[in-house]
Amino acid sequence: MSGLAVTPVLAQLSDDFFGDRQGAADRCPGNNELCPGWIVDNFTDYLNPLWEHVLLSVIPLAIGFVLATGLAMLAHRYPKLAPPFLAFVSILFTIPSIAFYLILINVTGRGFATAVVALTAYTQVLIFRNVLTGLREVPQGTVEAAQGMGMSSRQILFGVELPMALPTIFAGLRIAASSTVGIAGFAFFAGAGGLGQSIFADPRFRGNVVAASVLMILLAAALELAVLAVQRALTPWQRAVSR
């Protein structure tokens, strides 16, 4: 998805993407150079897009996690459902986001909701696959022992299988987190703002591109770390082993 290819779409979606150069570049001597001083002066201009980007990442991740985990649990319980489910979430992932937005705009209109729907769809395959793998990797002997002690299938799913699958589930969630931050860079096509909008607002000005991109990278790293922290808090037995 190059900037060139999407330019006509952009024009259709919005008329304010390529507005003025924000007057900013004028103040930078090298015009399109990096201009760290300019970045410092204009840093606050990025806070709002950053916050939008945070929401565009966290909300689809949260909804996507619940949905994909539910689907995976169903597919685990009824193994015949697994192949069609996997095919479905895989296809979702291959839809280019612009096409996705164009389709959704007729349903959900331009804006945040459209972006969230599409971004949630993209998280599905990564989380679904890992939850299902994690559930399937629970050793047969452990499940058998649980059955033999009189645990119900619900007690086994929530008390044994899901906790034991957590490391694999969280691995999927981490990949989904950085992937979502990246794909959310195109959410402005749907009119949902985000740091992508800042980049495309002045793509030739290196200072602008670098500032917005670095924020995206930092956001992705922060989300991954947050997921990792939650994982560590929820899986104390894993630390106990490596100690």
Add this chain to the structure above:
Amino acid sequence: MQAATLEFRHVHKQYPGADKPAIADLSFRVEAGDICVLVGPSGCGKTTAMRLVNRMIDLTSGEILLDGRSVMERRPAELRREVGYAIQQIGLFPHRTIADNIATVPKLLNWDKTRTKARVEELLDLIGLDRSLGRRYPAQLSGGQRQRVGVARALAADPPLLLMDEPFGAIDPINRERLQNEFLRLQGELRKTVVFVTHDIDEAIKMGDKIAILKEGGHLAQYATPSELLMYPADKFVEDFVGADRALKRLALQRVRDIDLWKAATVRTGEDSAAAKAKLADADLPYLLLVDDRGRPKGWLSDRALSGERIVEDLRSSADPIVEMDDILRDALSDLLAADTRYGPVVDEAGAVRGILSLEAVGHALAATGGHVPTATELARESAAHDGRATADGLSSGSGSDLARS
């Protein structure tokens, strides 16, 4: 809770889609407090038979009665919480602490916290694990410790019946032996009814009060005590399965106290020599065993020790090997052979001499006629009848080892 009786009555099990039954007309009865071992080659239906009991699988026809009540009348979850279950894979929950693992069934039964905690500590003590290990996770324990926890978890709610499917199958031989011994000791205290599955006939002989040998297709080949099985195998299959060394295997079933020992002539230093010599007439072995003032063996006396009026401490050889009454006959025989001798004093818990274990006595136990054990004197007389040598010394001089080696 006390132990339950378990009875299989004409039980059949055919898996859906299978062309042959996995269990065919299986009937046997396990008395309360007994260990019943299901043994047989792989695929003969041992695991299936065991799982029919706690309804992890439902039988096709027939009846399984737990304390006289058909298991088919019971709700599976409730039944399983009442029947202990331990398997080869152990299946500890890696995400729960050892204490939480052991508390699995008490929690399912909604025991209160205090009672559960007390029970967990009691079980940790019972399996010989330090209480502080209760806070660890399974991955922090050794394989043997994990297996013990698996057994403790199965025992947690004090079930009247315990099902164990090859529980020590994945443990190295040395630790397996230790775990077997520990379990037998535990069982001595708990007296549960146990169904124990194994494919190892030696384990079956060691663990079982009763052994059910299954053959292909879940047919019961023989149901008997270990010694009956070894002495009177029902057919060629059982004979082959127990092995050509079945006579020797019986040694593992008996303890030294179970067989007729030879009478020893024991003396103390300072005793009157003439009186000591007179004791020999009564003994089964023509040598005097010197003991200390508490009756513990010191060694075999030399002739010089008797030359004076009173006995002095002059030994021809040490008393080794010293055998204990509770030793398994196989181990005691091994001790004799390792020490390159034919006799060893047998001592009780206090270490005092109770008799003499000899190769002849072991051989007689093996012959299993159950009759009288010939003494050295009798044997010597027998051999004298053959070759004209009239002294009991003929026995030991022939071996060129044992007492004469000093």
